[in-house]
Amino acid sequence: MSMRKMPYIYVLMGLVLTGLLSGFLQGAPAVHVFNNQDSTFPQPANFPPPVYDLSKNKFNKIKIELGRRLFYDGTLSKNGTVSCGTCHIQASAFSHHGHRLSHGIFDSLGARNAPALQNLAWATSFMWDGGVKDLDLQPIVPITNHVEMGESVESVVEKIKRDQYYPLYFNAAFGSREITTARVMQALSQFMVAMVSANSKYDKVVRKEGVAFTKEEAAGYKVFQQKCATCHAEPFFTDFSFRNNGLYPYSEDFGRMGITSEPGDKYRFKVPSLRNIALTAPYMHDGRFKGLDFVLTHYAQDVQLTDNIDPSLVQSSGRAGIPLTPADKEALKSFLYTLTDSAFVRNKGLGEVNICPQCIRY
Amino acid sequence: MKSLTFLSLQIIMLLLYGSTTAQVTLQFDHRAEGKKLVLNTGTYKTSANDPVSISLLQYYISNIQFIKGNGDKYTVPKASSFFLIKENIDSSKTIVLKVPDGVYSAITFLVGIDSLTSTLGIEERTGVLDPGKDMAASESMYWTWNSGYIFFKMEGSSPAIPADKTGFREFEYHIGGYGGYNSPTINNIRRVTIELPAAGALRVRSNKTAVVHIRFDVLSVFDRLDLKQHHHLMLTPASTQIADNYATGFQYGGTQYQ
Structure with a gap:
């Protein structure tokens, strides 16, 4: 094969990837354009600039879609039954409506009420006690808590690596198929940074x-x-x-x-x-x-x-x-x-992603 | 003529690299009662005469510096200056470094992770600093709920400890605390300086590998502690006593040249 043909192969690969991603993300607004260019953060006019450092984790729609998929994937828990979305339900502004304490794997009860997730890009600390100062480090807490998702980050990374699709999505979002603690966390924080509620x-x-x-x-x-x-x-x-x-x-x-x-x-x-x-x-x-x-x-x-x-x-x-x-x-x-903010709780881009049956593991 | 060529080559090398470097290995030897520590089966007496056995020992060594007699310092580049020492993994107890030629009279390092590194962005936390590392093996050195590294982790049991609800008499010392992100909290970062004896200064020469032994007396951890009370210590004020204790437990154990 001559070298001149090579660029076409990359373009073709890119098209296949884009196709795969958009097919997978059915239900997302059609305006989403899946290219690797950085998108613009939806800055509300009545808010100050975000606290979250977007220069380290550039606002990017493909990363958000990846984070959204991770957010709603039970694979992040020990036995596959609990996702972030279990206790953070969009219709309740990402809180656990009706539940006094959060619920985890094996019907465990947490110690505190699952807070609403919104405008996290402006939050200066996380958790009811502020024990976490960086949104990128926040998801590790519920993932590893024994009464929440009960899983180790190491094991989440291993499970995702073995998945049929995730390496492709990481490639599209980060430019290579490599899956690390940092990339999993940054994809999740991108999705959470996108949870902007400013249309009440x-x-x-x-x-x-x-x-x-x-x-x-x-x-x-x-x-x-x-x-x-x-x-x-x-x-x-x-x-x-x-x-x-x-x-x-x-x-x-x-x-x-x-x-x-x-x-x-x-x-x-x-x-x-x-x-x-x-x-x-x-x-x-x-x-x-x-x-x-x-x-x-x-x-x-x-x-x-x-x-x-x-x-x-x-x-x-x-x-x-x-x-x-x-x-x-x-x-x-x-x-x-x-x-x-009813637009926020109905925003399709933040909604639960349909996870293919073979991706649900117990 | 030959020696002149060699000399000029050396000068070129010197110009290119500033100076030549050689390999220095820091070998951490964990000891109890003057002998090699044996996990689980070994029983030892603390300074308070309490029998203890140890099941897990691991800690971070970072920010290593080599100091010359005149005070000149060589600082190991930050990117390659973080090590996780684990008693159950022999290779982890050997730290291999490149050090410029010279005669050094002291070696200094942190037990733990400096505050700047403790607040790094997640994309820079790789290798032993990956907060997801070793979680599956319950050997994680990271606190999730109060973001920060555990600097020093030692676990074991002693009959001097009152039985818990399940009948076990265990101790768990998980020591961390980098001083807080923006409000001051406990700071358990400790710098240890190993002074080398005058006759045993570290001579780094490009044709030789030096192996410096650093002994850690694990029983130092229990000094001035009351096992009846202090059996589970994490991020509480009493943890500073343990940090003070282990900082005194590191001693020079001799140098071999190979």
């Missing part, structure tokens, strides 16, 4: 896209700004800090103190985002509250003055909690419902 009614109002709050919602926004925004700061509806919100300590879970060993961090947990809050019940790190009413009642009258109680929850009179009238609560709820 609130966002459209703030961006002045021709939408306005109702009277009740506007009243709720005022209450929110006066009484909640210190911790649940806009636009992420969290300031990413760790605080003790005065929950009755039912368990020995000391939160942030488990990471820093500092007594001053006892009972402190990450302030969760309120975005998509209507979809992410139950609430709190242990999922103790089944609905928003319980949460508001807690802040209004049940805050416990335990060690390291957050000063913003102690009134000048020394009384604990945030004074909220019944009207405040109703208005607040109306406002909180405007944080639901």
Whole structure:
């Protein structure tokens, strides 16, 4: 064969790969163009630039599709039954709707509530206690936790290497068939970085896209700004800090103190985002509250003055909690419902991927 | 004439490479009660006279430097300066380095991983720094839930330890902590300096391989510990005592030239 024909072979190989990938990713929006060029990160106008370092892991649609496939693949767990998507369900803003604690392999119960996954590109730490500082290192936690996916990363990499298709996808995403811890993690973080939620009614109002709050919602926004925004700061509806919100300590879970060993961090947990809050019940790190009413009642009258109680929850009179009238609560709820981003939870590009039957292994 | 050619060749080599290098091997010898450590079956007495046996011993050695009498230092390039020593894998106890010719009076290294490397991007964490490494064999040197490397891991048992719920009397020392990402936490990085005796300075010459033995007295780990209390130590304030202990356990064990 002459050398001149070689380039055509590469073009042909590229076409076959593209075909394979797009066939595999049926259901993805047709606008996705599968080339290896870096795509543009969907930066919302009302958000600051992302915290996640995209220069080290360039935003790339093929990588996102690979990450999406890994995210929904039970192969990442010990016995093939639990994927990341098991406890992070898109319809619930990637939380585990209705489950107080996360569920793992062999019907194991986790120790905390699976948090919603959204706007992770702006998060400064991960987990309820902030024990992980880099999104690329985050997936190792649930994969290796015995009551979650119970698998070793080494073994995940081995299983993926033996798969019929994955080496092809890694080649398309990273430029070679090599599969390493770093590549698996970076593909997963790409998919999570793509989980941008910025199209709620609130966002459209703030961006002045021709939408306005109702009277009740506007009243709720005022209450929110006066009484909640210190911790649940806009636009992420969290300031990413760790605080003790005065929950009755039912368990020995000391939160942030488990990471820093500092007594001053006892009972402190990450302030969760309120975005998509209507979809992410139950609430709190242990999922103790089944609905928003319980949460508001807690802040209004049940805050416990335990060690390291957050000063913003102690009134000048020394009384604990945030004074909220019944009207405040109703208005607040109306406002909180405007944080639901239905485009986000219906985004097909983030949805569950159909995994071929032969890929499901037990 | 011949020697002149040789000399000029040497000068060219010197110009090209700065200086010539030679192989230096650091050989880590794990010892207990003055003898070679035997895992599992060996029983030893701690300084508090408690009998112990050891089932697992592994630790990171990194950021190695060779120091001359006048204070000049040769730092092993960062990219090739991370080693995971495992008692159960003989080859891991031999670190092979290229060191410039010269006479050195001390060798210094970290037990653990420096803070900068502890926060590297995942794409740079390869080889012994791969956070997914050895998980299947339960020999992982990485904490997932509180991101960071375990610098030193030693496990075993002792009748002095109160029985747990399943009747076992085991100790697990998993020591790490690089000082925190942006809020200060425990720092258990320890630098060990092995001073070579005046008569036994390390002579690195291009035609010879030097093997420097570094002895590690595993029983040093138990000094000033109360096994009744301190049997499971990880990232808690008491872990610093263990880091202080093992940092004193490394001693010079002689040099052979081959």
